[in-house]
Amino acid sequence: MELGLVPFKKCIFEKIKNLMNNLLVVKNIVKNYGDYTALNDVSISVPKGSIFGLLGPNGAGKTSLIRIINQITMPDSGLVTLDGEPLNQSHILQIGYLPEERGLYKSMKVGEQALYLAQLKGMSKKEAKKQLDYWFEKFDISDWWNKKVQELSKGMAQKVQFIVTVMHKPKLLIFDEPFSGFDPINANLIKDEILQLRDEGATVIFSTHRMESVEELCEHIALIDKSNKILDGKLSDIKRDFKxxxxxxxxxxxxxxxxxxxxxxxxxxxxxxxxxxxxxxxxxxxxxxxxxxxxxxxxxxxxxxxxxxxxxxxxxxxxxxxxxxxxxxxx
Amino acid sequence: MDKLKLIIKREFVAKVRNKTFIVMTFLSPLLMVGMIALVAILTKSSLEKKHTIAYVDASNMFAINDFKNDDKTIEYKNISATDKETAKRLTQEGEYYGLLYIPNDTKIDELAKNIQFFSEDSPNMVVLESIERTLKDKLQTLKRKELGIDVKLLENSKVNVSIKLLNYSGERTSKLINGLKMAFGIGAGYLLMMFIIIYGNMVMRSVIEEKTSRIIEVIISSVKPFQLMLGKVIGTASAGLLQFFIWSIVLSIIMVIASAIFGVEMSTNVPLHSTPEQMELVKNAMGSEIEILVTEIWKLPLGLMFFMFFFYFLGGYLLYSSIYAAIGAAVDNETDTQQFMMPVILPLMLGVYIGFSSVIGDPHGTIATVFSMIPLTSPIVMLMRIPFGVPWWQLVVSMSLLIVTFVGVIWLAAKIYRVGILMYGKKPSYKELYKWLKY
Structure with a gap:
């Protein structure tokens, strides 16, 4: 009897610990587009302060899942909680999302545009300006403020895009292929920024097809294939399983x-x-x-x-x- | 709400700052006036061109004075001394527009049939009519004399009828007011159609731009697609209203300037043949007519008209521009929009045509009534009917139908928009759009 109760207690304890330690919990999400099932009963838990790799082949359902987390689309069933609360409009400010399909208004000036996007996130104009000044100085791009986006190179525009994603200091950052379009030097710069943001307490969901960066950055991963989650956990544990x-x-x-x-x-x-x-x-x-x-x-x-x-x-x-x-x- | 305001502001600023917008705003009234002026000048100069016409009067019935008329554009030259063949040669070589040959015939009826006109090219209709009038006047007078009719007596026997319009309470009404009502109806309907086409397209292009620049996903991770769509539609409308406002100001300034320059000339352009008494009569009639007109205008349901104009203008624009937004969301580039434009343009065109044909002919006829109820055509058709007085129940039905459809269409458009903005690649079919509604 005694022996049987110990694992049970341990299990409960683990569950509570999990709840406390996970910033984002996705539970039994189902999403259908017409007859097509994009996500079939997918659950993931993203631990606080970690970098979480969301992997999967093209068309597996990663983007659908990310869009649900961003409240761009609604799941047919299932629940997403951020910090223990079910997702709601107020969470928009707490999430920074860099989509794979990204861009900026071409004929708008860089600074104006960044301010606009910051205000859409819910920042005040003053606060946004302060944050933007900090980031623009950090990336040494202050003289781009009055340039139009169409005058920038692709890599330059990506930098602006990165700033726009992180400037409101979100708890949860979602990067979909963040390094595409960057040269190796700038890719490293962005990688270091992501690591620093994690060290400052942000949780990062990182979706990519570049496995070497998964190896480098992610502590946890989840693998989605054909609308189903087929694998998840600590990367080191998974490696042990796969050896x-x-x-x-x-x-x-x-x-x-x-x-x-x-x-x-x-x-x-x-x-x-x-x-x-x-x-x-x-x-x-x-x-x-x-x-x-x-x-x-x-x-x-x-x-x-x-x-x-x-x-x-x-x-x-x-x-x-x-x-x-x-x-x-x-x- | 704050976000909606932000979106509206951005859309407005983006439109207004656009170079083509600025150029179009200030240039198109000038272009329009310039075009009208050009057409007017060209017509005038062609009308004022003098045509010298030689005539040979073999019948000897016409005096030189018979060919003197107030038509300044035709000058007749008598070369009756030569025979027909020589005259033909002469006029062909000389600087003549043509040769008028009046054969020798004592019977007026025969003569009237056998007058000939020779010219290099086929003659100008206006000139020809003028010549025929001149000849007819003379020959008619001769015929009347022949038949023993006293021309003076005939002239005195003429009676002019001009019906005075009264309503049943005995007040005089103006004939002009109907024209004015029509002008208001046509103007309002046409304005609405133009507004929908110009700014609906602008909304559509702006949606496509967001799709092709791929900023859309960034934006809708911060705001709801519906907010974005609504902000876009309202922001574009505000830019459009500003543009219309500037156009009307610039146009009225140009008109004031134009009438200051050409006004004098216009007032001297009173027909020459009218006697002072006639002019006085016309003036008096015009005066009282205008007086009546003014009082009638004030009796029109101006408040109602203004409100209805506002309502249908807004309702029509919002209805159509949300469809435009949905179309923009469904496709990747402007060339793909063609297949979806038909259902938008068709009811608009139908509205204007029905407005022009049946509303003006019979404002309360079946066709006009029915189409002023059907939501997609009602904004235009009803706007045209309103000055003629529309029964309350019809207004209520039409307005409620418009509101219901408007809500429904916006809901559908928002659904298509929400799915479409995230779809790239192939051009969707109607069937797929229908599927999107169920996502």
Missing amino acids: SNTYKVALKTVEKEKVKRQISEKFEVSPTQMNVLDDELTLKIKIKNTETSNDLLNFLTSKATVSHFAEVIPNANEIFIQAVKKNTQNG
Whole structure:
């Protein structure tokens, strides 16, 4: 009896902790466009102060979900809460959204336009001016204030767009492909700004197809495919789940064929490429769940000199592809 | 509400600051007046061109004086001394407009049929009519003499009838007031149609611009699509009203200047052949007519007319411009709007045509009554009917139908707008638009 109650208590405790720690909770959202289901019972929880990667193939339903969070469209059923409250009009000020399809009024002046967009968010004109001055100075673009947007390059306009997204200090920032249109230097600048905003307490939802930036930035991810959430959690946990007990090794030996045959009698072996100095035997070896890395290492050292030994950790890209493939086969 | 105000302000400022808007505002009245002036000048100069016509009077019935008339544009030259063939050659070589040949015939009826006119090109209708009139006058006089009719007596026997209009309470009414009512109706209806087409299109273009510049999603993450649409429609209307206001001021200034310059000339343009007594008569008649007219104008339901003008103008514009906004939202660029324009332009055109044909002919006829009830045509048709007096129940039905439709159409347009602004790529069909309504 005692033993059974402990996990139960722990479970309740976890739930409460979750509620407190999640800025945004999306629960059982369903959205249909006519006969087409864009989101099918999708739930995600975005922890406070984290960067949350919202991933998925084109047309999976990411944008539909983001639009629901932004109250651009309404879900057919389900609930979205921000800071424990169901979404309402007052939350508009607390969300900053940089859509993938973005732009500015071409014939409007930069400063005027930024002020207008800030006021639409609900800031006072004075407050908006103050914030804009700060950001324009920070990005060293104060002399653009009176320029028309059509005079700016695409990258320049993107900077203005970024400022417009973050200037009202929202609790929740949603970036959809924030780095598109930026050169590497400016992309880095924006990345640093996003990290700084997170450090200052903002929560970030980050949607992209560039997996290396997911790897770099996101602590949590959710993967949506064909209107369903197929994966979510901490990125490190997911990686652990996806690891295949595979190791990449390089062995110094003169009898390559013989050693390879000996190993393949005991383990699952496939050839691989590695950066090695000498003409070594490079292999990818998969062990059984019951075996440990030491079992493998002991076996290998008995056959040859081990120069490289590393566990293969799946990267976000591989996880993405694997998960989507699996979902396609199942569905 | 604050956001709506912000949107209206931005739309207004964006329109008014636009260079084409500024140029159009100040240039088009000048262009319009310039065009009218040009047409007037050209017509005048062509009318004032002198045509010299030679005539050969073989019948000897016409005196030189018979060809003297008040028509300053035709000068007759008598070359009766030559025969027909020589005259033809002469006029062809010389600076003549043509040759009029009157054959030798003592029978007036025969003669009237056989008069000939030779010219290089086919002659001007006005000139020809003038010649025929001149000949007819003379020949008629001769015929009357032949038949023994006293021309003086005939002249005295003429009677002019001019019916005085009275209403049943015995007050004199003016004939001009009907024209004035028509002018008001046509003016108001036409103005509304122009306003809808010009500024409805502007709303549509502005929606398309937001779509193509891709700012739309940024905006509607801050405001509701309905607010944006409404702000756009109202902001554009305000810019339009300002433009109309400036146009009317500029036009009236030009008119004042024009009448100061040409006014003098106009007053001297009184027909020459009228005797002083006749002129006095005309003047008196005009005077009393104008007096009656003024009192009649004041008796018109001016307050009602003003209110109705305001109501239908606003209702019609809002109704149509929200449709325009929905069309703009449904497509990606202006060329794709064509297929959706038909249902907008058709009722507008229908309204104006019905207004011109049936309202003016019979303001309270079945067609006029029916179309002043149907919401899409009612703003124009009813505006045209109002000066003629419309029964209260018809006004109430028409207005309530307009309000109901207006709310319904705005609701539908907002739905299409809401979905359409986020749709890119292919051009939607009507079927798809219908689907959007259910999203």
